[in-house]
Amino acid sequence: MxxxxxxxxxxxxxxxxxxxxxxxxxxxxxxxxxxxxxxxxxxxxxxxxxxxxxxxxxxxxxxxxxxxxxxxxxxxRFDRAAFYNPGPNGGIKVIFVPSSSHKTNPSSREHxxxxxxxxxxxxxxxxxxxxxxxxxxxxxxxxxxxxxxxxxxxxxxxxxxxxxxxxxxxxxxxxxxxxxxxxxxxxxxxxxxxxxxxEGDQTTSIWGVVDIVPDTDFPDIRNWTFIHSNQGTLMNIPREGDLIRFYIQLSSDTDFVNRETGRVDLTKASPDRIMEAAAKIMQPYRVVRVGDVEWWTVYIIGQRVxxxxxxxxxxxxxxxxxxxxxxxxxxxxxxxxxxxxxxxxxxxxxxxxxxxxxxxxxAQDLIDFDKKWSKMFSDKPQSEDNFEGVSHEEFLGMLASQSGFLSGIGIRYEPSTVVNNKHQACASKLIVGERVTPRDFVYAANVNPVNLHDVLPSDMRVKILVYAGDIKVEASMKRLHALGENMGTSNSFLWRFGQGAYEKVFDMLCICATKKDDMDFTDVPKFFRSHWSKVLLDDTDMYGRSGGGAYEAYGISREEGAIVVVRPDGYVGVVAPFDHVDDINQYFASFMLEAPEA
The missing domain is CATH 3.50.50.60 (FAD/NAD(P)-binding domain)
Structure with missing residues (x-):
């Protein structure tokens, strides 16, 4: 009860x-x-x-x-992919091994x-x-x-x-x-x-998965590998230590599936039988497992939302x-x-x-992608006898076109209450609705290099990035002072939605286009430097190894600057010129509660 x-x-x-x-x-x-x-x-x-x-x-x-x-x-870590198709003598042959992995959007974690x-x-x-x-x-x-x-x-x-x-x-x-x-x-x-x-469907595509330590003469065992053979399809993923994971296409008539229920019957399946299928697909290369199986399963692809x-x-x-x-x-x-x-x-x-x-x-986009991906992965490869099959050009094209989605770094949210691209032009390459693109900067206080993502922790605060331009230029410094006065008023979003202590809700950084030898962090108005670590420079480090070029990469004018609002989830919510703070005020007013009056 x-x-x-x-x-x-x-x-x-x-x-x-x-x-x-x-x-x-x-x-x-x-x-x-x-x-x-x-x-x-x-x-x-x-x-x-x-x-x-x-x-x-x-x-x-x-x-x-x-x-x-x-x-x-x-x-x-793996940076390279390899692709195999049926060979002329019934086995498989390598068709493409790029010198490096297909490149996606920039990431602070490149693998x-x-x-x-x-x-x-x-x-x-x-x-x-x-x-x-x-x-x-x-x-x-x-x-x-x-x-x-x-x-x-x-x-x-x-x-x-x-x-x-x-x-x-x-x-x-x-x-x-x-x-x-x-x-x-x-x-x-x-x-x-x-x-x-x-909503959605369950396919008839059946796959086995095994995590093993292999004994093999396959040359790409430590690369992300796609194999299309006349015996089926296999994907190899290198794992920690000497482990690898095989995804293996199983025959549609396998007894691993109960035909009455349509469900996988694991009492009929085994890792040894899955490995038998893998060995056939990988011929003429040899592959056997060493020791115990780390993990295995069999599944039927379902695509539902x-x-x-x-x-x-x-x-x-x-x-x-x-x-x-x-x-x-x-x-x-x-x-x-x-x-x-x-x-x-x-x-x-x-x-x-x-x-x-x-x-x-x-999620719906994911399912749409998965339908295309799974079909391409499961279909027979193109050959003289199967001209309608999947060609390696199609497969590579799919990987290239969907790389941003695959990696997770190319996702873009459509305009909405919390995605406002009205002033996209002032930061034309920092796309509103996408996650903020990582770049290397240096701290103004000590010229130590830092990646932008490392100063935007997931701490529930909205990040306000003030790209101030070159503050050694009098007009730029004048605009920055005016912005500070505007944002410091009681009508500003900082105070209206800051719940009495705006630092708990908003985290503000000032990013200058000034050269490291031409300014001190204390040159920035106090309003924009609550701590020395809140002032960054778009310049190279002391050894010239990293940093610089962010203004150009983001499409931000070094003369005019811009305000970039990064949501708590790391996505750009709105950008605006210095003289459009009211638009940022309206942006927050559309979904945040105002602080109660004292």
């Missing part, structure tokens, strides 16, 4: 599911000082096979939380590093052991119908009954939450309990609860850790409509 909530059973956010998406959301919320509880039905964490293909944008996000170093240290993203997230949450509970499952969820409760930021309109599976009596408790997140897998209890439907990602802006679903797709492009970790589908940066709480409008479209 459900229990009544007690005063101690209240929490800001209840997260159902402690997989990669749930842990990422928890990290974001804990960093923001939000009280969190995570519950999961599993007794112990899953340590392999989940969200362990890490693309550059994922690493950027994790690094912004201080979580990227372990991934890069323990993972495997993919396959390694499960969850361990560092669990590490950072280990200091708060009370927020994670296993094995605990929800048995009911209720959401208030009261409009006053739903719009009141201090209300707890979500009520969830939890059951402890370790308890002999099946002890239950009722938790009241301001918000709830269901990150509880493709078979999400949360999604079903909220009657959220899914939930009809909605939120209910009454109080309960949200994330990760596989939102969508399912093939894992071969490594998009699981990208989309789970991406601010879009994990409530990263608490954007759903600040402005719930962001989550639904931006993230649902992203």
């Amino acid at each position: 459900p229990l009544s909530p007690t005063p101690g059973n209240k929490v800001d956010v209840l997260i159902i599911g402690a997989g990669p998406a749930g842990l990422m959301a928890a990290n974001a919320l804990v960093h923001a000082g939000v009280t969190v509880r995570i519950v999961d039905k599993k007794t112990v964490p899953v340590t392999v096979g989940h969200a362990d293909g890490i693309h550059p944008r994922t690493i950027e996000i994790l690094q912004s939380y201080g979580l990227g170093e372990r991934l890069q240290r323990e993972g495997t 993919s590093a396959p390694r499960q993203s969850s361990p560092p997230q669990r590490d950072t949450l280990s200091s708060s052991p009370d927020i994670k509970e296993r094995p605990v499952v929800p048995t009911s969820i209720e959401l208030s119908d009261s409009r006053s409760d739903l719009v009141n930021p201090d209300a707890y309109p979500v009520k969830v009954t939890l059951k402890n599976l370790d308890s002999e009596d099946g002890d239950e408790e009722v938790v009241q939450a301001k918000f709830a997140i269901g990150s509880d897998s493709a078979h999400s209890w949360t999604r079903k309990a909220l009657n959220i439907g899914v 939930a009809q909605t990602f939120s209910v009454k802006d109080r309960v949200f679903i994330a990760g596989d609860a939102c969508h399912t797709h093939s894992p071969k492009a490594g998009q699981d970790s990208t989309i789970r850790s991406h601010p879009g589908l994990t409530m990263h940066s608490l954007e759903a709480i600040i402005c719930p409509s962001w989550y639904e409008s931006e993230r649902l479209k992203y």
Whole structure:
């Protein structure tokens, strides 16, 4: 029988599911000082096979939380891809090995590093052991119908009954939450309990996956490799240590699938049988496994998207609860850790409509991409006998055209309340709606180099980047002083939406185009330098190895400058000239609450 909530059973956010998406959301919320509880039905964490293909944008996000170093240290960097097609004698032959990987948009983390993203997230949450509970499952969820409760930021309109599976009596408790997140897998209890439907299809494409240490004479075993053969298709991904991962296309008539249910029957499958298929595809090269299998599975590709990602802006679903797709492009970790589908940066709480409008479209775009990717990956290669097959030019073209989407760094959100491109021309190459492009600068105080992403941590604050131009030019300094006076008034967004102490909501940096030998950081007006680290220069470091050229790269005039607003999720929300601060005021007024009068 459900229990009544007690005063101690209240929490800001209840997260159902402690997989990669749930842990990422928890990290974001804990960093923001939000009280969190995570519950999961599993007794112990899953340590392999989940969200362990890490693309550059994922690493950027994790690094912004201080979580990227372990991934890069323990993972495997790969910069090159290789492509194989059927050979003239029935085996395979290499058709293309570029000297470096296909280049995507600039990233401060220029490589993919396959390694499960969850361990560092669990590490950072280990200091708060009370927020994670296993094995605990929800048995009911209720959401208030009261409009006053739903719009009141201090209300707890979500009520969830939890059951402890370790308890002999099946002890239950009722938790009241301001918000709830269901990150509880493709078979999400949360999604079903909220009657959220899914749209899409299950394909007939069957794939096996194995993580092994190989004994092989295949020359590209440590490269990201795509093999199209007459025996099927295989993708190889190098992993940490000597491990590799094979994705192997299985025959459509395999007995791994129960024909009555259409589901995979793992009692018929085995890693040895998957490796047999891999060996046939890779002929004439030899490949056998050494030692035990690290992990393996068999899956049928499903491509589905939930009809909605939120209910009454109080309960949200994330990760596989939102969508399912093939894992071969490594998009699981990208989309789970991406601010879009994990409530990263608490954007759903600040402005719930962001989550639904931006993230649902992203998920639909992902499924559209996955349909093309999976078909191209599974189709037979082009040959004399199969002229309609996939050519390597088509495959390379797909990779090149979709590289920004694959890596996660080319995602662009459409104009909306929180994406305003009215003044795009003043920063013509720093695209509003895209994540801020990383560049190297130097600190004005000591000329030490720093990447822009490293001074934009995920701390829940909106970043205000003031590109001041060359302040040694009198007109530029005059404009900067005038901007400071304008932004310092009570009508400015800093004070209207700063909740009484604007440094808690906004983080301001001043980036000058002045040469390092021509100014001191103290030359910048006090208003724009709350700390010495808040003044950067677009110039090279002392050795000329990095830095410089950012104004040109961003399309910002060194004479006129620009104001760039970076949302808490790292995406550019609005840009404006110095004399259009009112437009920035209106931008924030469209979705933020004004500070109460003292």
